[in-house]
Amino acid sequence: MGVHGVAAAGARAARVDPLLADRVVEALLLVGLPVAHGGHGPGVHLFATGGAAGDGCGDGDGVDPDRWPLTLRWLCSARLEDAAAAAGADSPWPRTRQVVADSVETALAELLPALGLAAVRETPEGPTRVGPADPAAAAAAPVSTVPPTDPAPHLPAETLAAVRRSAALAGLPLARHPRAAGVALTTCPPVPGAPDAVLTPGVPDVVDVAWHPSPRLPGAPAVSTAVREAMHHAVGSALTACGLRTSWHRPPDSPPHLHADAPGTSAASAPAAAAR
Incomplete structure (x- = not known):
């Protein structure tokens, strides 16, 4: 049945504070x-x-449920969750799933406080705990605007397909238009000093x-910056x-850029290649 069936069973047995859950869901949708x-x-x-005690996560062990009444876990795509659950000792799938979950859960602990919720992650591979905080922390902030992008940028088909495969495996949504939420792709100028093999003229x-x-x-800068930085790093990891070939570029006059190019033949590409 995999992770999905176990998680659902735990959810039925648990009593979630509905008001806190509503606030967390609203924050997640904003992100x-x-x-x-x-x-x-x-x-x-x-x-x-x-x-969810007994589901293999160790949730509730030594944790004060009054201080941290809600626990968050990232569930990847069904393909990755099931592959990790059924994998043998030498399979890369459990590690791939763990890295994806760690990346998103760490981002949640970093960005939720900016949206008026207390959040913590006690251990590197533990879940994110959430508790009530100041409900007005981000209430009066102006609505943000999505950075303008080319509505129909020319993106290399092979690289676009590789990003889509990796995002689908991780369970991350892909932004389908400039105002949609999710992993967004735009063209970027050639990187000075990059190998000629990476660039096609024009x-x-x-x-x-x-x-x-x-x-x-x-x-508000405190909110938008926290979300952008936390999710940027989570998406990259x-x-x-999930097999995408990425690199970070840090121009001196702008925030870091995450670049992706056509899939390579490195060992890191194995999970994505197997998922094709």
Whole structure:
């Protein structure tokens, strides 16, 4: 049955604070992340702390449920979750799934406080715990605007397909238009000093990868910066774990850029290649 069936069973037994859960769901939708309702991913699975004891996560052990009443876990695509659950000792799938989940759950612990929720991740591979905080922390902030992009950029087909495969495996949504939330792709200029094999004259094989939140995300710098930075790093780690060839570029006069290019033949590409 895999992780999905276990998560759903835990969700039925747990008693989730509905008011806190509503606030967390609203925050997730503002960020642009899907919610795994009923424990069916991909998305963020919410359940009461301690309510999923025995599901293999160790939730509730030594944790004060009054301080952290809600626990969040990232559920990847059904393909990755099931492959990881059925994998043998030498399979790369469990590690791939763990890296993706760690990336998103760490981002949640970093960005949720900017949206008025207390959040913590006690251990590197543990879940994200959530508790109530200041409900007005981001209430008065102006609505943000999604950065303008070319509505129909020319993107290299092979690189675009590779990003789509990796995002689907991780369970991350792909932004289908400039105002959609999810993994967003745009063209980027050739990187100075990059090998000639990476660039095609006039049509770069490299694309710029970023995360677009919902257009309703509050535009206060503390909120938008926290979401952008946390999700940017999470997307880079998750897509790389799922076989995408990525690199970070840090121009002196702008924030870091995450670049992706056509799939290579390195060992890191094995999970994505197997998923084709």
